[in-house]
Amino acid sequence: MQEIEKTLRSRCAELINNGTCDKVIAWDRGEFFYDNSPATFACADCAQKLVYDCFCGANLSKYLIQYAKEGKTAVLLKPCDTYSFNQLLTEHRISRENIYVIGVGCDGMVDIDKIRAMGIKGITAVKEDGEDLVVSTLYGEKTVKKADCLLEKCVSCKSKKHYVFDELIPEADGEDVKENGRFDMVEKLEAMTAEERFEFWQEQLSKCIRCNACRNACPACTCRKCVFDNPHSGVASKANADSFEEKMFHIVRAFHVAGRCTDCGECSRVCPQNIPLHLLNRKFIKEINEFYGEYQAGETADQRGPLVNYTTEDAEPTAVSDRGDN
Amino acid sequence: MKKLAVKDLNKFFDAISADQLLYMPLEKGGSVNYGIYSRGDKYDPTVLHTVKSVKDVFFPQCESMASFVTAGKKFEVAPIAPVDQSFTVFGVRACDVRGMEALDKVFLSDPVDSYYAARRAHGTVISVACSAPEETCFCTAFGIDPTNPGADIQAVIAGEDILFSANTEKGIALLDKVADLLSDTDDSAADDAKASIKEILNKLPLADIDLSAWGEGKTEELFDRPEWDELCKSCLGCGTCTYVCPTCQCYDIRDYKVGDKTTRYRCWDSCMYSDFTMAAHGTNRPDKKQRFRQRFMHKLVYFPDRYGMFSCVGCGRCVAKCPVSMNIVKVIKAMGGKNNG
Numbered sequence: 001m002q003e004i005e006k007t008l009r010s011r012c013a014e015l016i017n018n019g020t021c022d023k024v025i026a027w028d029r030g031e032f033f034y035d036n037s038p039a040t041f042a043c044a045d046c047a048q049k050l051v052y053d054c055f056c057g058a059n060l061s062k063y064l065i066q067y068a069k070e071g072k073t074a075v076l077l078k079p080c081d082t083y084s085f086n087q088l089l090t091e092h093r094i095s096r097e098n099i100y101v102i103g104v105g106c107d108g109m110v111d112i113d114k115i116r117a118m119g120i121k122g123i124t125a126v127k128e129d130g131e132d133l134v135v136s137t138l139y140g141e142k143t144v145k146k147a148d149c150l151l152e153k154c155v156s157c158k159s160k161k162h163y164v165f166d167e168l169i170p171e172a173d174g175e176d177v178k179e180n181g182r183f184d185m186v187e188k189l190e191a192m193t194a195e196e197r198f199e200f201w202q203e204q205l206s207k208c209i210r211c212n213a214c215r216n217a218c219p220a221c222t223c224r225k226c227v228f229d230n231p232h233s234g235v236a237s238k239a240n241a242d243s244f245e246e247k248m249f250h251i252v253r254a255f256h257v258a259g260r261c262t263d264c265g266e267c268s269r270v271c272p273q274n275i276p277l278h279l280l281n282r283k284f285i286k287e288i289n290e291f292y293g294e295y296q297a298g299e300t301a302d303q304r305g306p307l308v309n310y311t312t313e314d315a316e317p318t319a320v321s322d323r324g325d326n
Numbered sequence: 327m328k329k330l331a332v333k334d335l336n337k338f339f340d341a342i343s344a345d346q347l348l349y350m351p352l353e354k355g356g357s358v359n360y361g362i363y364s365r366g367d368k369y370d371p372t373v374l375h376t377v378k379s380v381k382d383v384f385f386p387q388c389e390s391m392a393s394f395v396t397a398g399k400k401f402e403v404a405p406i407a408p409v410d411q412s413f414t415v416f417g418v419r420a421c422d423v424r425g426m427e428a429l430d431k432v433f434l435s436d437p438v439d440s441y442y443a444a445r446r447a448h449g450t451v452i453s454v455a456c457s458a459p460e461e462t463c464f465c466t467a468f469g470i471d472p473t474n475p476g477a478d479i480q481a482v483i484a485g486e487d488i489l490f491s492a493n494t495e496k497g498i499a500l501l502d503k504v505a506d507l508l509s510d511t512d513d514s515a516a517d518d519a520k521a522s523i524k525e526i527l528n529k530l531p532l533a534d535i536d537l538s539a540w541g542e543g544k545t546e547e548l549f550d551r552p553e554w555d556e557l558c559k560s561c562l563g564c565g566t567c568t569y570v571c572p573t574c575q576c577y578d579i580r581d582y583k584v585g586d587k588t589t590r591y592r593c594w595d596s597c598m599y600s601d602f603t604m605a606a607h608g609t610n611r612p613d614k615k616q617r618f619r620q621r622f623m624h625k626l627v628y629f630p631d632r633y634g635m636f637s638c639v640g641c642g643r644c645v646a647k648c649p650v651s652m653n654i655v656k657v658i659k660a661m662g663g664k665n666n667g
Binding site for chain 2: 231
């Protein structure tokens with residue numbers, strides 16, 4: 001990763017110097033080593049400060065809506081982020097000609113909370129060492145397997161291949177990950193009785209604090225004014241006034257992004273209460289795959305999603321009841 | 327000072343909760359928040375912070391204030407009375423104890439908030455010293471001593487034992503109530519435990535954060551600083567920082583209508599939201615920069631101006647939870663100060 005970071009810094013400086021772009025959206029060093037923040041770098045010298053390591057989980061594509069309106073913007077996108085980029089293009093939220101996409105290689109991003117959950121406290125540094133992470137703490141040093149500390153979205157990574165780019169760093173692109181197991185937990189939930197499933201979601205969704213981090217981070221949630229923020233909508237709610245409301249918010253949101261959600265996993269990554277929100281979206285993706293044939297939102301920028309398209313082969317609405325779901 | 331074996335904590339909880347509600351950090355669905363203890367629930371002393379602070383007990387995220395029922399031509403208003411039963415809160419950290427002091431300044435000064443005041447009057451708070459502070463902690467920068475957390479009763483875990491000392495009348499009364507479970511011990515019993523915590527505190531990376539750029543009277547100096555433009559850029563405008571914060575106290579009042587019944591409730595609001603303080607003319611902070619700036623200016627300038635104390639307590643929750651890691655520490659440092667480079 002350190003090699004890539006060096007290359008990225010000099011390449012981004014070069015792109016600013018030669019006029020390809022006037023700014024780069026990338027990650028900046030945080031207060032610690034694990035809390036990199038999305039940031040814009042608007043000069044060649046500034047670009048020397050950008051960071052690329054295993055703590056760059058944040059998907060930068062949504063920032064383009066706001067920051068790539070003027071001038072030419074370069075952006076660093078990991079393979080999973082490129083789906084979101086294409087989806088934003090499909091929905092005319094961003095203009096391709098204003099943006100220079102640097103596809104960056106990724107071998108999985110680390111979730112600091114997973115390291116903490118192992119009982120490792122007071123973390124002061126994490127170094128990648130092959131398949132291991134060496135964690136320094138206020139209380140001594142520990143070694144853990146990187147695979148055990150990956151962000152949820154990286155555990156079930158669907159592709160190491162970039163679906164849109166102007167150039168790649170490193171040059172060699174990865175492949176799709178066929179056996180990613182991303183529907184395993186959805187299948188477990190499907191196998192539950194309706195009561196068990198209700199209990200599962202009740203427990204998870206009742207933790208929701210209505211901070212809207214999931215919505216605000218979601219590259220598919222791009223409404224100029226969200227219905228839940230609109231005091232005139234009649235459903236604007238800043239808190240869950242009852243247990244119905246906490247479910248309604250997330251279910252409405254999952255319906256709204258159905259067919260457009262690329263499964264980038266930002267919703268679950270940003271949730272302060274660790275609600276596995278991605279499972280709702282994956283359920284929709286799985287259903288769409290079953291009813292309309294395999295479909296991956298954001299694979300290209302010119303496809304009509306199955307829910308906004310019509311073909312004579314489309315599933316009849318009775319398909320669900322015929323299937324006998326509980 | 328009183329002593330109890332940590333393994334016997336459940337007896338202590340059972341005794342307290344026999345005739346009152348006991349709130350404490352409880353795990354639910356993988357996250358730890360304040361919840362109501364029921365027999366058999368486990369307290370995990372290794373969890374430093376709950377996601378939502380103890381604020382949620384005294385100033386709940388959502389609470390009903392009145393209900394209105396329409397029946398034919400009749401219209402009934404039923405106000406919901408403030409809490410009138412005693413309760414206890416266990417496991418509060420020093421930063422949250424200070425956070426309650428900040429909330430007291432707001433809600434207990436004129437006009438007194440009757441809901442909050444009733445909970446403060448009926449609640450007994452047992453704090454627990456932090457045995458393993460995290461790298462995100464910077465309470466010491468605000469003069470907080472996490473080994474002496476204060477509140478009605480303060481507790482320190484020392485090896486196999488938990489040691490209690492009462493600081494107030496309410497605290498003495500509660501320890502008397504469970505006196506059968508406790509044994510006397512020397513006041514110095516906690517010294518070793520406190521000394522080893524202090525050693526860690528000195529090593530905390532944010533311990534020497536310099537707040538001299540902030541405080542009373544700094545509005546003019548800081549309000550138009552160009553740094554705000556860059557700082558706010560990555561902010562998503564979500565409410566995570568405000569909702570996990572132990573001192574953010576802004577709220578909204580809304581109606582929730584189901585059929586003939588309307589419930590008027592109040593809920594936490596967030597200055598990060600686009601409809602925050604929406605008035606007839608619209609909102610007075612129409613863009614992200616203004617909203618972002620408001621939160622930090624409120625904590626570090628306006629609150630000190632009005633109440634003589636910072637309303638950040640250095641708990642580090644926002645540092646750990648911000649989805650894009652844009653937090654108060656970065657903002658504090660961006661405006662200058664020694665060691666803040």
